[in-house]
Amino acid sequence: MGDEFDYQRVMDILGSREQFTQGDVACAYGALLGGCTFFAGYPITPATEIAESLARLMPRIGGVCAQMEDEIASISAVIGAAWTGRRAMTATSGPGFSLMQENIGYACMTETPCVIIDVQRSGPSTGQPTEPAQGDMMQARWGTHGDHALIALAPASVQECVDLTRLAFDLAEQYRTPVLVMTDGEVGHMREKIALPTAEQVTLRERRRPTMPSDQFVPFRAVQGRVPEMADFGTGYHTYVTGLTHDERGLPATDDAAVHTQLVARLCGKIEDAVAELTRVEIDNDEGATVGLVSYGISSRSAAGAVKLLRLQGVPVSHLRLVTVLPFPEQAVREFAAPLERIVVPELNLGQICHTVREAVEGTAVVEKVARIGGEIIQPAAIVRAVQEGGQPVRSG
Amino acid sequence: MSDRMQKEIKICGFGGQGIILAGVILGEAAVKAGYWAVQTQSYGPEARGGAARSEVIIASEPIDFPRVTVADVTVALSQPAYDRYVKDAATTDGVVVIERDLVEAPGSLAQPFVKTAESVGNKIVTNIVMLGYLNGYLDLITPELLEAAVLANVPAGTEDLNRQAVRAGRQLFTGGEGEQ
């Protein structure tokens, strides 16, 4: 059902390959080019334009777009749709992301491929609805209860909103997991030039479906690797999907410590052990640099600006941009940190990923932060100052 | 590095004056002209009223930091927006262009955008008149490309009005330097 992807049909609706458009709209484009045929969402600033774009575009490619009664219903509908074989997505911002957390955990536990875009805004609570932030990064990691792992990507440009949203669908299918696209109000509302991929560049990674007779199929047994094949509802495989601890047959086994331990270990391991192949970072090393920046999302553009200014002044500085934030590219960060004495992490929060960076480098370099909240993105000059005069300390919270 | 061109533009006014649309059109025209461009915006939670700001950076190379650091040109179409986004802003430098009948700001380039819009038929196209003027000042994008971007972004049926508006704006620029 969901995988019958027709590039030309999508492009006929999206129009010219080169456009000047918003990050949110680009997320919608990326979704359609990622084979998404089901969207359910609820209006929220600054993510609404994703829903509005898909409300306009989705029916024209024969897909489904639903405005649900709230964000909980949206993620629920997305998971339901995914089990019928469709590539499904929702999009929200902080308050809605909070509401979705329980069912993100359900998607992890039931290994349901789906994509969630969080256009981060300034919180906590209703906060500053129209202002960008990166305050949901730890919620992305630990927002749902219990041990789990998932994938999170952080676009820094409108072009990346297309590319990473598209990629998110393939990763969701490949690993049978929710994939978070952690954008923000700045990238979401910013307009830039985009180039949509060509037909050759768009090859969807198909969901692995069982081909064996249904009486031999064990729905949660990973035959190859650690990701089981997934049978679409309605195809006679009779899959029972539950958020309860379940055995390989999918049947509840809530009082069996071994089953639970094995299940959760596999669910976490299939993502965490794939960190090398999931790692996407951009490294701009400067020979002789003793200070480096580690950044992600919109703040990486502030960091890139700072790098330019510092080098103009003859100050060597290196820069690593995280494109994949989860699973955290620990090895890449550690290698980047090896020649460095100090690492500065700019973030639109009071300090979240800086802690993960500090944990990754384990004392080989001092980790400092440029933490900014309030709505304005970080000025490159603020990062320049931190590099030259020292950033804010990162303390265990 | 030395031949890198980068122009930073700030446009501000009331929500509802088409401030953000003006920035969008300018950015789109710049991209059509072969430049890199990024357009950002700031606005309050309400759809109308309040102060709105649109920023555009046009460059010959990819743009990292997407916000205006030091504005080459600032346009203010309302007093509150001028007071909030221009008067005390660290990012204000270069030339400041204001709407003559709505903003008092000594030392700025005052232009009759509203009057000109009224003379072509409707003050609703004040933002488009301003764009025609601004584009003349920037001298990066041909009038034809700007006009095409304007027409691609306005409601059907208003093309003639907007075409006249963008041309009248250009006329304002070529016809004089404004009243200091």
Added chain:
Amino acid sequence: MFNKAEKIREKYIREEMWPSIFCTGCGIGNVLSYTMRALDELKLDIDRCVFCSGIGCSSRLPGYIEADGLHTTHGRAIAFATGVKLAAPDLNVVVFTGDGDLAGIGGNHFIHAARRNADLTVICVNNFNYGMTGGQVSPTTPVAAVATTAPYGNLEEPFDLCRLAIGAGAPYVARWTVGYPYETIEAIKNALAKPGFAFVELLMPCPTGYGKENEQREPAVAWQWYKENTITRGDLGRLDPEQRAANRKIVVGTLWDVQKPEYTARWAEFVQSL
């Protein structure tokens, strides 16, 4: 009847899940059997059915059916089911839910699904309390009834789930108690056949939870209570106006049955029209 039941069990029940977790005197097992009978009589292809549920005793039902099942989070079954139905309109989507799951935590999804009118069959097991967690007060607990979280008696007014469904726009609404097997099977058949949001409320005892607190611990006593405290719509109609006005019994029967445009059909038509 017995042979028929054996056949139904063999045909539709996931044997590995037996025996069930349900308490003696609970009616949820009956709901399973009635639903399977209804499906069988309508000759629905079990491969094309999806059974969704939330959390609670009745929400365990999909696990006992040898079919696709989606046992979801508390209160959200209807929202998940909506996703399944919108994504695959050809599937028959059935929701099993309880009074707490449906009308407490999931109340908003309930009314919006009734309003949207996608073709779902929602079967609500109403036993007046949160049974799985041990007998707490629920949105349908009668006034003055005792619950572990209303130890001095419930002070809140309960929902009438059927009136709620009708008010929200559901085109088919029926209520029975599990003491009416044939009528219940007929109601579920009607609900399955109804294109649109069809709601069947089934009243039944919970001897372990609600029953324990409210002198209905003995299954026989509890089942008797349901017999004595309900009246069919037909019988109510035969009462004279004064008696009818004085009726305090719970009315059972087909309470609402109208034609309305079904949502997924409407969507398909709209997509075709583009």
